[in-house]
Amino acid sequence: MRCSKLYAPTLREVPAEAEVISQKLMLRAGFMRKSAAGMYTYLPLAWRVLKKIENIVREEMDRAGSQELLMPIVQPAEIWQESGRWSVYGAEMFRLKDRHNREFCLGPTHEELVTTLIRGDVRSYRQLPLNVYQIQNKYRDERRPRFGLMRGREFIMKDAYSFDRDEEGLEASYQAMYKAYEKIFTRCGLSFKPVEADSGAIGGSGSHEFMALAESGEAEIASCSACAYAADIEKAELHPIEAPFEEALPVEKVLTPDCKTIQAVCEYLHLPVEKSVKAVAFKCDKGLVLCFVRGDHEVNEIKICNTVGASELEMADEEQLLAAGTCGGYMGPKGLDSEKVIVVCDATVMKMHNFCCGANEAGYHFLNVNPGRDFAPAYVADIRLMAAGDPCPHCGAPIIKARGIEVGQVFKLHTKYSKALHAAYLDEAGKEQLMVMGCYGIGVSRTMAAAIEQNNDKDGMIWPAAIAPYHVIVVPVNSKDAPSLAKAEEIYAQLCRAGIETVIDDRNERPGVKFKDADLIGYPLRITVGPKTLAAGQIEVRERKSGAVHFVPAEEDLAAAVKELLKTL
């Protein structure tokens, strides 16, 4: 490819909207352009990268026994109604109607479609296990699209679905996918970590996320400083903390004017914050939920959803709190009407003695409240968010927090969808059994963004050779120097013949411009051809990542030398 013809308009200035480095660089380097919030056109360079990632994904998926197919993006409402997710999925689903006023959606995921597909074609245990995948655009009308490709409303996803006879089969399918994912992200040159995850809206139980480690990541990872434990912070389990035994004292109601935060209350009453219990109120489809955790702890909304069986939580407003017999700033578990409010206590709260909490009356708190004696919550569960330094649930060593970009997730769905959509087969005994399912996603476009987040410097992108848009750029330094130009053309032709993906910067630009663009786009190798090195009978090969410069004698096989170098990148 000739740079004079390449559709990759580079920008000197960063568009004002760009937030994270991958987004800035992709816009500046002419990789993509935005068409609407969270929707982008992939220009030729980006598309080459995406196809390379896709091909790595294909190779490893095929190798793991999955078969590629392609389902429609537009899906009929009926199958979503059948699974019950038409109403559950909410505003995140792009919905549309056809000319007959029939309802459809743009696929945010494909469990319904694939399950109805398979239930129509698979009848016998002999046809199982079966594993299929596709790579296509997915649509999610995100509450807040941001960070370029990291959270778009349209994105490229590889989604795979496994169908097994039983749990044992699912386990094997799951492990095969897990291993394939490790290979895929390793080959893409990512620094990543598989972590235990919550299975969220997709449903089922048993899940891992593959996190590309990056400070710009939206996900928080809890990993153990001693053992191999690692989990998404939303999933990280916590054991209740034992408090030293105290004799229960009589409850005291105290005046605490203008103490609407737990810090203010504890300062006012001269109490350590560990002797207090704070509340967070949510509304959801199950009703008003009041959650109580120790004053210095934070609540984990995902765990609360799972505990009460809610699909989504929203902060409750003051009006609802008043209607439930309490008020903002002064909520406490004692004296609440279980008819009006669902009380959820963190397990640690149940171990506390003589604690302080709101009295459900403006301006008052209780002292010496004790679980059991003074209140009985509807649910007791681990609902707190793990913090750095908390004990590892496996070995007790302190937890370390890090950030990551979720580039892949594997789920055990069990029979969630096969049950809802009646996907069954006949076993050897002729008895009907539900298929046991798994699903496995990779954010292909997000993987590209993650690769950039992990591989860049002040000058631009630095592509790992495996997913680089091109491997080599040949730069004639002086466009007016005929011998340099001729030599550059010769090298370009030679490398192309050898099957090395090469571009030549044949633009009549000054060297600085060419070097800046080459660095920005991040070709792993740059071959600079100028009068100086030419006179010395040498070819200059520069590594983008390290800046290391190699001089290859002109008489040597340059293509072979380049191939050797690429293996190391």
Place this chain on the structure above:
RNA sequence: CGGGGCGUGGCUCAGGUUGGUAGAGCACCUGCCUUGGGAGCAGGGGGUCGCAGGUUCAAAUCCUGCCGCUCCGACCA
């Protein structure tokens, strides 16, 4: 969804309070010059100032509504 900000040539942004013929830098085109890290000079093309109303002799500027983009928040009890 709630709150803030922004919308002026392809990009980054001035101008707006104080209404009076549309600006700069970059990019682009032509020519000269230059060629080992985003040069210089000269000339040139390109904008219904997001859309729709309103006020006014006159609106990019003031008012109303809408649309779009963007940031923050949704862990406050």
